[in-house]
Amino acid sequence: MEAFTCTHFSLAGRPAVVAALVEGLKIEVATKTKLNALLKWEDVLGANMARSGGLVSSISERMPLVVHTFEKARNGKRRSGTVILEVSKGVDQQDIDHWINIIAYFADPTRPAAAAVPSSIDDILQNTPNKRKFLVLINPISGKGKGEKLFEKIEHLFAQANIEVTKVLTERAGHATELGKAFDHSVYDVLVVVGGDGIAYEVVQGLMDRPDWADAIQTPLALLPSGGGNGLAKSLTEIAGEAYGFEGSTYLLLKGRANPLDLATFRSKTKTTYGFLSLSWAFCADADAESEKFRFAGSLRFTLSAVAKILSGQTWPGSFSYLDASETDKVPQYWDDDAKANAASPTLTLLPPSAEDATPVTWKTIEGDFSLFWAMNVAWAASDMCPTPGADPNDGYFYALVVPGKISKSEYMGMLLSVENGSHVQRPCVQIIKTRAFQVQAPSTDLMMADGERFEGGFCQVEVHRGLGRIMSISKA
CATH class of the missing domain: 2.60.200.40 (Tumour Suppressor Smad4)
Incomplete structure (x- = not known):
């Protein structure tokens, strides 16, 4: 079932019809069918108007609509990509903004799976996902000390997925426990740990050592593995059918949901x-x-x-x-x-x-x-x-x-x-x-x-x- 269709775009210089379907963003190029594509929503992070990373505010600049993806390659690993849709002359900026919102709506991983397909753009605008806020704790010496550099390589994906990041580097043993005990859980949607199971364990001790532990411990955690032991991250990627690694865990973080986790x-x-x-x-x-x-x-x-x-x-x-x-x-x-x-x-x-x-x-x-x-x-x-x-x-x-x-x-x-x-x-x-x-x-x-x-x-x-x-x-x- 098609929710929305648009003919104001071109792909690789050829007119394209773009349609938002239940299963993904469909792009059809009648003059070159080899360019046809269906971008599944599970692989789409979001969209904006940009060229070389720069956002624009005027349609007269004719900047393209850039759709950001995080698709699975042949080797099973996730890799980021873009689909660049040129905008036709004379198209109103509001129409393009609507498509940015349409893509954000359908790509939103927190949207209920059984949600009804919106019948109008007003339905979309009333339910456009809010920017999420993630607190990222990075252990710079975990594993072989590559955590900070690994995160820098994928940090741009968070902005593409409409996520605001606050980064904190741990400075000493037990620092992650202190941060878990003190951070304002009402501000952040997710608490991300870059390191191994050890730093995640420290964070849990901090969350549990608070007067409001019952609320704090329900802050969703996420693990980006850079430590020597990454049992939970490996287990979660196996369950999801993703390749183990920093990219696979990043995908679970960006496109996953907050699910219950047993603690002991x-x-x-x-x-x-x-x-x-x-x-x-x-x-x-x-x-x-x-x-x-x-x-x-x-x-x-x-x-x-x-x-x-x-x-x-x-x-x-x-x-x-x-x-x-x-x-x-x-x-x-x-x-x-x-x-x-x-x-x-x-x-x-x-x-x-x-x-x-x-x-x-x-x-x-x-x-x-x-x-x-x-x-x-x-x-x-x-x-x-x-x-x-x-x-x-x-x-x-x-x-x-x-x-x-x-x-x-x-x-x-x-x-x-x-x-x-x-x-x-x-x-x-x-x-x-x-x-x-x-x-x-x-x-x-x-x-x-x-x-x-x-x-x-x-x-x-x-x-x-x-x-x-x-x-x-x-x-x-």
Whole structure:
């Protein structure tokens, strides 16, 4: 169904008919059909009147209408582009402004998918999307220190998508937490993190350490990966069917919607933190922590550290207690209960009353030596590690990858080599346990890692809160 049609444009010097359809912007050139195109709205950022980046205000200058796109190339990666439509002489400026608004309306990712097609330009003008405001936190030393330069390369896309950007560079460890705690969430539509999972974890701690945490934590987050570990960004691009990388995550940010994201309470006997990614112990935690010495290798640092740990032949004594998941469980979204917004912190309904209390008798326990423990909220822990295939960032569960007992070095190596594609789950020594709440207890000197950050004390209780946060993402059709 056509919403609007215009014959006031030409493409490559040839008269063109431009039509706004439900599925995209259709361009037809009768004298050269090779130029015909259908620009899907999912690939269109917006439009303006410009030449060489300069906006114009007078139609007498005959500046073209430039349609900005972010299409998927043959290699699967997104790349920006433009379609330049020359304007016919004598066309009123208001008519061209109307087409800029028409394109903005249909390209708006926040427009309800089931919205009726406007019947008039007045309908468009009354529902033209407002300029969105994004706060962008950039960790300049994350990964190989390329975050700031990577963002500069794609920053122009935000203006094309009608987004105003405020940039802040983090200056020290913990700065992102301070910013998350202090920023005015009523001003910004999205909080963007340029870096790895570590800086995103810092931001979450700041959002949760506020009197108005219940409002602040619902500020949509977005991740642009430039760190050594980018598990959440990788998981989201996989779900969306996009190529992993800075461009793919930028696309999710520009054209995605704010969707629910599970967050978890990590509770020890002395502190409480909050996370979106994982809790690891034993082999995984030690390898993760010791990977810092291989930071120069980027994401390969985890592989190098893992090989070194395998050669040690170590096992870790402890226990894993958990609430077993039932296939009939219906996990409610956290905010379905309005009363929870008035609590001082996320309401815990599954864990014992305190960290000192015993776990419920209905929970199951695995006790003894462990070779590996890795509980994940999403499928990917890094761009090249898929510990828990099928894990969903909004189903209310963590997925624990457990290897009890001692396994051989060759079995370890086999798992390491197969974790990239998730086939390690087929090995007899591997268990995947789905749970909404669990406890890990180990010697107090043992290290645990919450979202890749140190969690000392050898003890942690975890409860998953379905949809407590929000993340910019796209679900695969």
